Amino acid sequence: MKTTSYQKITSWIFTAVFIAFVTVFSLFDQPNALAQTEPSPVTSVPTESIPAPVLSPPPVTSPTIWSVDPVAANVSRLLTTNECVGCNLVGARLERANLQAANLEGANLQDAELEKANLQGTNLQTANLQGVDLSKANIAGANLQGANLYDADLEGANLQGVNLQGANLQKADLQKTNLLTANVQGANLLGADLEDAVLPAGIMTPYQYQ
Secondary structure, eight states, X not given: OHHHHHHHHHHHHHHHHHHHHHHHHHHHHHHHHXXXXXXXXXXXXXXXXXXXXXXXXXXXXXXXXXXXXXXXXXXHHHHHHSBOTTOBOTTOBXXXXXXXXXXXXXXXXXTOBOTTOBOTTOBOTTOBOTTOBOTTOBOTTOBOTTOBOTTOBOTTOBOTTOBOXXXXXTTOBOTTOBOTTOBOTXXXXXXXXXXXXXXXXXXXXXXXXX
């Protein structure tokens, strides 16, 4: 009987010790379990900011501007209205053109082509005709007072009654021209080619001709 009671007491003590041991062990192990189960804090990784693309505005296309040839425009005006006072006609192509009684006072006709043109009675006062081709042109009765005819080609041109007072005819080609009734008072004929030209009496002095 005593042995049985002793065994029971021993069993209870052993059970109690075991329970206490398990409880203590659980308490020590709980922080580790919490540490293992607790999620680690999320470390934010800085992201590199990508600048927004800069959109350039589309290029502004200017309207096409077609260049206008001033000489061609002036030639058209001259042929339409028969006048072009002081205008630019440099290098104009006016061969055989009918410019009778046209008003070209002060116009710039340098190096223009006027071969066989009709310039009868035309006003070319103070016009620039340097290097112009007037060969075989009809210039009868035209006003060329004070005009610049330096190195101009007047070979075979009709110069009857032309006013060349004070005109510059240096080195001009006046071969086979008729200057008999032309007004050459004060004109500069130095170096002009007057071969076979019909000249007024005494016109060859005091000039020297080649």
